[in-house]
């Protein structure tokens with residue numbers, strides 16, 4: 001297991017009144033969590049891009065473009081969330097399993113009054129959710145539609161209360177699905193993508209903040225972008241920077257979509 005204290009420090013570049021501050025790695029990441037924490041409810045996205053806009057490397061996953069600085073923010077955002085929301089494509093390609101946090105982050109999570117565990121919610125039209133998740137002790141919420149061909153099986157595997165059925169052929173009704181999660185106390189949502197799901201969340205104006213890491217590599221090729229959809233967003237959405245961090249050439253931004 002990686003020792004977080006071997007990870008790089010994060011230098012604050014923005015906001016200017018905090019520029020020059022350095023957030024050293026620490027097991028409980030108290031200082032980093034303070035920087036990232038905010039009163040809920042919220043919907044946040046955490047994504048990574050290469051400098052030429054690629055959301056994956058040549059391996060078609062993010063493993064070849066992420067690194068230890070990005071992992072610090074990735075785990076901190078999970079620590080602060082009630083639920084991690086992902087599209088089934090990401091679950092399948094990035095080989096998601098049940099979520100768990102390092103012990104020190106779990107303790108920090110408890111100290112901040114968060115629920116004991118961070119839940120996983122998977123959006124899918126097909127119902128093609130890997131068996132390792134459906135069979136786990138803590139199965140995910142599955143957000144799907146009435147036309148899902150695997151509806152009965154999903155209900156049998158994860159329980160009726162974990163299958164949220166909304167929307168139609170174009171996808172889950174994301175506002176309605178998030179309301180169902182909120183009714184279960186899951187009001188702090190971090191989505192880890194992928195590009196299809198993130199596009200739908202932004203198009204529905206559900207996203208409050210985007211955490212975007214720029215990895216200092218270029219990959220060319222047919223990589224998707226962090227929002228990947230055939231339709232333009234009309235109107236285009238404007239974001240404002242909240243902070244910008246730096247470590248070893250990696251830039252880690254936080255942007256708000258709210259006025």
Ligand SMILES: NC(=O)c1ccc[n+]([C@@H]2O[C@H](COP(=O)([O-])OP(=O)(O)OC[C@H]3O[C@@H](n4cnc5c(N)ncnc54)[C@H](OP(=O)(O)O)[C@@H]3O)[C@@H](O)[C@H]2O)c1
Pocket residue numbers: 046047048049054055056060061062086087088089090091093094123124125126127128143144170171172174192193194195196197198200224226228
């Ligand atoms: N750079 C990054 O930060 C980042 C983050 C995550 C993923 N990725 C990469 O992105 C690639 C996957 O891209 P992707 O766009 O396919 O990811 P995705 O959004 O995770 O997966 C798309 C699938 O998710 C389900 N889905 C998404 N939105 C839905 C909605 N509104 N309603 C119902 N179902 C919905 C559908 O599943 P079904 O097919 O089951 O119907 C859809 O085919 C992978 O290569 C992954 O490595 C990159």
